[in-house]
Amino acid sequence: MGGRIGYAAGAALALSVGLAVAATGALAHNTHGETATTPGAKAALARHDNFERMGAAFKRLNDELRKGSPDKAVVAQSAGQLKTLAGQMPTWFPRGSGQEARPKSEAKANIWTDAAGFNAASSNLQVQVAKLQQLAAAGDIEGVKAQVRPTGGACKGCHDKYRVQKES
Ligand code: ASC
Numbered sequence: 001m002g003g004r005i006g007y008a009a010g011a012a013l014a015l016s017v018g019l020a021v022a023a024t025g026a027l028a029h030n031t032h033g034e035t036a037t038t039p040g041a042k043a044a045l046a047r048h049d050n051f052e053r054m055g056a057a058f059k060r061l062n063d064e065l066r067k068g069s070p071d072k073a074v075v076a077q078s079a080g081q082l083k084t085l086a087g088q089m090p091t092w093f094p095r096g097s098g099q100e101a102r103p104k105s106e107a108k109a110n111i112w113t114d115a116a117g118f119n120a121a122s123s124n125l126q127v128q129v130a131k132l133q134q135l136a137a138a139g140d141i142e143g144v145k146a147q148v149r150p151t152g153g154a155c156k157g158c159h160d161k162y163r164v165q166k167e168s
Helices: 002-027 039-065 072-091 115-137 141-162
Strands: none
Touching: 039 072, 039 141, 072 115, 072 141, 115 141
């Protein structure tokens, strides 16, 4: 009896995994239960995932730096992840991926109407993150600590201008 229930549960699990894989392929993204079908919405949702990854990597870095003796490998790995993501960021904002595509998007229209300003802000992030990653790769924990503020400043500079302000 238990064996049969186990088999049924296993089969159901296999089926749901299979469906999830199929859904991922068909819909490209399914984050927090949200699905996107149009190219603009897919880009907006993928972008949201990527910013969550960036936030998580920055948090992991900062949490490590707060420890008495930070693990240099964790510092280097999280800074490297930030550099990779920051380098990809210019591809995350295709035209048509704003609120018109995903109403929950926090991307303001000036990202596209003030493309030069937005590109400058994203270049600044890349510069700050590259410094962060170099210091981290060199194991210079004090240097990394000092570079956290300009890096966070680059995040914030862009948010203040190009991201929808939260109500509170
Ligand atoms: C983070 C995160 C951001 C930035 C920003 C820096 O960890 O998720 O959006 O740092 O708060 O000012």
